[in-house]
Amino acid sequence: MLKIHTVLCRAGTMDNYAYILIDEATGLSAVIDPSEPAPVIAECTKLGITPDYILNTHHHFDHTDGNLALKELYKAKVVANVNDSARIPGFDIGVEPGKTFALGQSIAQIIDVSAHTQGHILYYFAKDKALFTGDTLFNLCVGGLFEGSIDEMYTALQKIKALPDDVNFYPGHEYTIHAAAAAFHAAPQDTNLRNYLRRADEKLKQGQPVCPVTLGEEKNCNPYLKAETLDQLKKLI
Ligand SMILES: [Fe+2]
Secondary structure (H helix, E strand, O other): EEEEEEEEOOOOOOOOOEEEEEEEEOOOEEEEEOOOOHHHHHHHHHHHHOOHHHHHHHEEEEEEEOHHHHHHHHHHHEEEEEEHHOOOEEEEEEEOOEEEEEEOOOEEEEEEOOOOOOOOEEEHHHHHHHEEEEOOOOOOOOOOOOOOOHHHHHHHHHHHHHHOOOOOOOEOOOOOHHHHHHHHHOOOOOOOHHHHHHHHHHHHHHOOOOOOOHHOOOOOOHHHHOOOOOOHOOOOO
């Protein structure tokens, strides 16, 4: 069983999320996308853990800037797409799209979603129903196309849509409020979206992250996931 702790980083500026994962069977732990060290270290101290791994979804600085400090402090191994190793600070272990990474007994499938960047990957823990989406899928929106095409983003979104509805997804940023207006404009009468926004608002007012949201909810409300064809997606990007 995988325990997941959400850590807000770069609060008030980029509002990144790092995630601390603990494989309860073995006690092994990992940090996903540490954009800065301090909030992650504080949470690890609170939890009493020493991370064994740092997992990166892609190379952008606001997902990897904490790598070297955490590696130094915890002697953690940095894990990332083997095809993007040159751009990952402190890179140690390459994972290959289509293969898996084992955090103890918790197994992540590595899914290539090159679009936001080339080499962007998702970590999908099928048994634990958890998907870490980096800057590919956010609440109600998707990541910008820094290095890829709309066609590639469409392909990436089809891979996400193929995953089960009861999977929880964990994005790389808290962008729900920024994306809400456009989603509402696209579907002002949509009851699913109204309920989604109400729940999101309640969580944010309590100082909680909106994530996790299930992929089922997201497929119903995220305009980019609702696009059924490439042409429909092109009208949104
Ligand atoms: Fe990014």
